[in-house]
């Protein structure tokens with residue numbers, strides 16, 4: 001199935017398409033965040049702390065008088081960066097590993113699959129936590145950890161596709177005509193693998209945002225003055241007696257982004273295989 | 280026959296155990312620079328560094344190190360905490376009971392409510408319950424567990440004052456206290472699983488209820504309830520068993536966050552504390568034991584699946 | 594054969610079932626009327642999509658919920674209109690007095706229950722029996738439907754049985770409460786040819802033994818010839834011809850019936866000859882042709898056929914034969930009053 005066809009059907013999945021637009025907007029916001037924020041998100045104003053929402057502070061201010069809206073906007077950067085890590089790292093490491101394993105087959109493939117299955121069995125957050133701890137606590141390392149955790153899924157996907165494509169006659173004939181085997185694989189697998197990889201990538205956006213906010217929440221991701229929805233929620237929680245509303249804004253932002261990633265994934269899945277359209 | 284089958288599955292688990300433990304062990308390789316310096320801090324004395332090096336066996340090749348570590352681990356020796364000097368194995372197992380209680384209740388919540396919502400939504404299509412179930416299954420899976428926890432705390436602890444916001448009482452101490460303290464964390468931990476199970480079971484049940492054999496059941500004079508419970512549910516549960524197994528693993532992972540929020544003295548909290556204290560051996564130990572737990576649960580899931588599906592030959 | 598009383602056990606009158614879809618109304622069953630007498634085997638034949646299953650499932654009230662019956666539709670069973678029964682009363686009849694077997698035994702049995710349990714369920718639903726009695730009944734039934742080693746087989750799961758065995762289990766299940774009416778919806782279509790014959794023989798023998806009435810649905814006239822007493826021919830949701838098996842095979846009145854007969858190997862007169870199929874295909878239920886629905890495919894159709902729809906009427910004074918055709922065929926397939934060149938055999 002061509003990617004064009006998938007896209008055409010995807011567009012008719014309304015919820016998924018709206019979610020896709022939402023993610024697109026979030027990404028644009030993330031790129032231009034410093035231009036959009038009405039205030040310096042880290043500027044304190046101790047004369048105006050825990051202010052209620054108003055025209056000047058749409059979401060109010062926190063305990064240090066910082067503008068919550070500006071901070072939520074800046075938080076998109078961290079979330080989108082984490083998502084990019086969770087897509088680019090596995091794409092550039094997992095996919096090649098999967099293709100090579102699938103192509104070589106035999107015992108190497110067996111061993112490879114065992115390893116992948118075993119790692120997938122480890123709850124993602126635990127793995128990310130361990131890797132972050134080892135690399136040293138920082139937002140950068142947390143994102144690398146999130147990316148590493150996502151590798152096995154992509155590897156498994158790529159391997160599955162490779163096994164399918166490997167037996168196709170055009171690959172065989174390419175081999176006979178002297179094309180480099182690995183090159184041939186890549187050339188034929190990349191287009192075939194694109195739809196499922198897109199699904200996995202959008203699901204990974206959800207995972208990345210959840211993992212990043214969780215790690216930041218635990219103090220193992222964003223470090224002040226870096227801004228993450230997770231650390232915002234954590235700070236808000238310590239102030240929850242004073243103003244429970246503070247947890248709402250970053251929480252809703254996180255939930256919406258995660259949801260959007262999931263919806264896009266669902267929509268793509270249906271677009272690839274319309275039989276799934278049931279819920 | 281069944282015993283042989285168990286054994287075969289058990290043997291299949293061994294490589295998984297080896298690989299996951301190797302992964303956990305090799306975290307140490309990721310530590311940038313000299314791990315011992317990283318562990319002990321820049322101003323550690325050279326003797327201390329040498330001692331630690333010896334203790335961690337860092338002078339041997341990595342596979343030997345892993346072999347030694349594994350050998351010790353099998354004997355319940357996961358080394359000593361760098362921070363407190365306490366044996367890691369005891370520290371972790373001492374806290375395991377708490378985490379286990381929490382995870383168990385959270386799984387009861389997610390499986391119980393998930394099945395309830397899925398079944399009522401299939402039995403009463405287009406009813407209020409159906410819409411609630413669909414709403415939950417769409418939104419629930421996307422809510423961060425720590426955020427759910429906070430909303431629950433704001434509502435049930437701070438506003439209504441019904442349940443405590445922090446703390447934990449073991450079921451062995453005080454049953455009423457246990458349920459009071461475990462309820463909010465268990466719901467926060469199980470919410471995502473509940474949503475996923477609702478969604479998965481609902482679609483699976485809807486599909487099964489359209490199957491030929493359900494029509495056969497109706498043609499025998501079976502009522503709708505009976506057709507769902509006696510004929511639909513067990514078939515529909517088959518694919519969901521795997522989902523439940525995955526949910527278990529996620530719940531165990533989620534304890535890291537939830538135990539921190541609710542100040543529950545379990546293994547999740549221990550993991551977070553040991554990271555913040557740079558207690559690497561402790562972290563390794565916790566993660567290792569939690570992963571072994573997850574693998575055991577996956578194994579049980581496999582067995583349950585085989586027991587539920589007669590088409591799988593032992 | 595057991596004696597056949599004259600009052601009908603089942604009397605279907607003006608049964609009309611429709612589904613409204615986004616593209617328009619489909620009428621799978623369009624005002625059909627027929628009856629089944631006690632001890633009679635009535636065959637309902639027609640090509641795929643002619644509405645056989647929908648009309649059969651109407652009797653059980655097991656059609657998909659989107660299928661609606663027009664008011665005025667009546668299915669009288671022992672004098673009660675089944676379409677007006679409460680669901681609870683209906684449940685008491687299903688599997689107890691009226692039971693059904695389906696086309697594909699592969700999927701008709703619950704894969705996770707032992708077959709003994711599945712048969713026993715029918716018994717337990719309708720009779721007060723102890724587990725021991727239920728087990729004896731199951732064993733007895735399995736023996737009756739010719740399953741060897743029933744003691745062992747009853748604890749088998751469906752996947753451990755062959756297709757033929759599974760259909761036997763279905764039959765055992767259907768007969769568990771000694772019903773008075775058995776509906777068999779293409780019970781042999783999914784089976785191998787040799788197994789088909791065995792299952793048909795089984796149905797026939799069980800029918801003779803118990804005197805049960807059977808509504809046998811099939812698109813295979815060979816099956817009909819083998820076991821039915823009377824035949825209803827269905828096309829596009831309507832009954833186009835009715836008669837006893839002998840009458841029908843001796844002298845099909847409707848060109849469609851004749852076409853069906855020509856497409857069955859054992860029935861065609863010159864069996865060496867290439868089998869003929871009816872030209873064209875079943876019309877789209879959303880765009881039924883005007884007039885006689887068969888006129889597009891009928892070699893004898895006149896202009897008139899495409900304008901006015903023929904109704905089912907008695908074909909002769911002395912028998913119950915009925916046909917819905919403007920130009921019924923005469924003896925040996927010749928057209929009665931009006932002749933066009935025939936493409937049929």
Ligand SMILES: Nc1ncnc2c1ncn2[C@@H]1O[C@H](COP(=O)(O)OP(=O)(O)OP(=O)(O)O)[C@@H](O)[C@H]1O
Nearest residue numbers: 612621640641642643644645646647648657812878
């Ligand atoms: N649930 C439904 N929704 C939409 N259309 C339906 C439904 N059930 C039956 N139909 C339509 O009604 C018509 C008659 O279907 P039915 O199953 O009764 O045919 P049949 O004679 O039993 O054919 P077959 O030999 O294939 O079993 C068909 O055109 C079918 O598409």
Ligand SMILES: [Mg+2]
Nearest residue numbers: 645646647778
């Ligand atoms: Mg049918």
